[in-house]
Amino acid sequence: MENTTQSNTITKVKWRCPSNIAIVKYWGKKPIQIPCNSSLSLTLSNSYTEVEAELTEKTTDQKVEMTYYFEGEISDLFGRKVAKYLEDNIESFPFLNDYAVTMRSMNSFPHSAGIASSASAFGAIALAVLDFSYAFANKERNDSFFQEASNLARLGSGSACRSIFPSYAMWGENDQIENSSNEKAIEVTDIHPNFQNMKDAILIVEDEPKKVSSTIGHGLMNNHPYAEARFNQANERTAKLVEILKSGDIESFIQLSESEALTLHAMMMTSSEYYLLVKPGTIQAIEKLMQFRLECLVPVCFTLDAGPNLHVLYPAKYAEKVEDFINNELTDTYKKVIFDHEGNGPTKLEA
Numbered sequence: 001m002e003n004t005t006q007s008n009t010i011t012k013v014k015w016r017c018p019s020n021i022a023i024v025k026y027w028g029k030k031p032i033q034i035p036c037n038s039s040l041s042l043t044l045s046n047s048y049t050e051v052e053a054e055l056t057e058k059t060t061d062q063k064v065e066m067t068y069y070f071e072g073e074i075s076d077l078f079g080r081k082v083a084k085y086l087e088d089n090i091e092s093f094p095f096l097n098d099y100a101v102t103m104r105s106m107n108s109f110p111h112s113a114g115i116a117s118s119a120s121a122f123g124a125i126a127l128a129v130l131d132f133s134y135a136f137a138n139k140e141r142n143d144s145f146f147q148e149a150s151n152l153a154r155l156g157s158g159s160a161c162r163s164i165f166p167s168y169a170m171w172g173e174n175d176q177i178e179n180s181s182n183e184k185a186i187e188v189t190d191i192h193p194n195f196q197n198m199k200d201a202i203l204i205v206e207d208e209p210k211k212v213s214s215t216i217g218h219g220l221m222n223n224h225p226y227a228e229a230r231f232n233q234a235n236e237r238t239a240k241l242v243e244i245l246k247s248g249d250i251e252s253f254i255q256l257s258e259s260e261a262l263t264l265h266a267m268m269m270t271s272s273e274y275y276l277l278v279k280p281g282t283i284q285a286i287e288k289l290m291q292f293r294l295e296c297l298v299p300v301c302f303t304l305d306a307g308p309n310l311h312v313l314y315p316a317k318y319a320e321k322v323e324d325f326i327n328n329e330l331t332d333t334y335k336k337v338i339f340d341h342e343g344n345g346p347t348k349l350e351a
């Protein structure tokens with residue numbers, strides 16, 4: 001079986017793409033994957049998806065002939081989502097009219113970690129298929145390759161567009177930020193040393209799949225009573241965060257980060273079909289963390305994704321103190337912890 005596949009291989013590529021954690025949150029979207037507000041995130045390092053994509057001759061007359069493996073097993077559900085994504089965007093991947101594609105993917109984080117993998121997965125998928133397109137067109141991979149990849153990743157999963165860039169990336173048109181775009185993310189490059197090499201300890205409070213998907217959550221912002229105020233606030237905060245990252249103002253970073261996390265969850269709790277994703281462990285860890293910050297004067301703060309897991313953010317120079325605290329004082333609030341940090345963006349690997 002292995003040999004048959006090998007001998008039919010036309011070409012293969014492999015990409016690794018990290019996940020990211022939003023500090024200013026994207027919550028609410030318009031067709032097609034256009035954000036209702038701008039957002040700004042930290043690109044991670046240890047939490048990533050790898051996708052190996054292989055082209056072979058087509059054996060059917062399907063528009064897109066695709067097989068998707070996740071950690072060695074055929075993944076029908078996600079595979080269908082990826083096939084639809086490729087079909088919808090086939091003008092960017094014209095070679096799929098002639099060739100079949102097999103994707104084999106793996107995540108660095110445990111399957112049940114409760115970490116959203118769609119950002120890293122669609123980042124890696126977009127990079128792999130765009131890499132084929134560039135190779136067929138004899139185009140060199142330069143900066144515009146990553147800009148195009150960011151645009152294509154967005155069409156798979158909005159937040160994925162930010163994972164294409166290292167360190168800090170922002171996405172979404174913002175009057176106060178030059179070159180900002182709804183189609184793709186841009187790197188935020190002017191970063192004070194205080195925010196270089198940020199750490200993110202991800203406390204896995206719950207590893208069950210969440211009850212309400214992000215797609216539904218975005219949809220509930222459509223007729224949300226506070227939508228407009230929220231979108232304006234997020235745009236203001238994105239611009240403010242760019243300034244904070246430049247100036248090194250840690251106090252303001254802490255306030256903004258934590259308020260964003262709580263505002264995101266407040267949107268869920270106040271939508272017409274209200275729901276609650278935080279768990280007792282989340283609240284307990286937040287309270288202990290605030291107490292620790294007050295008593296030990298360590299600049300550490302939290303943020304949340306659309307789930308119960310707490311992301312604990314801190315500058316590298318406080319790693320020992322914060323990690324001791326997490327390992328000794330917070331253990332009854334989480335099931336496991338993943339120590340991650342700011343990363344350099346995607347990498348092409350040997351296929």
Ligand code: PMV
Nearest residue numbers: 022025026157158159214306
């Ligand atoms: O990219 P999506 O559709 O999975 O939405 C992500 C939404 C949040 O993670 C909650 C916020 C963000 O900006 O990443």
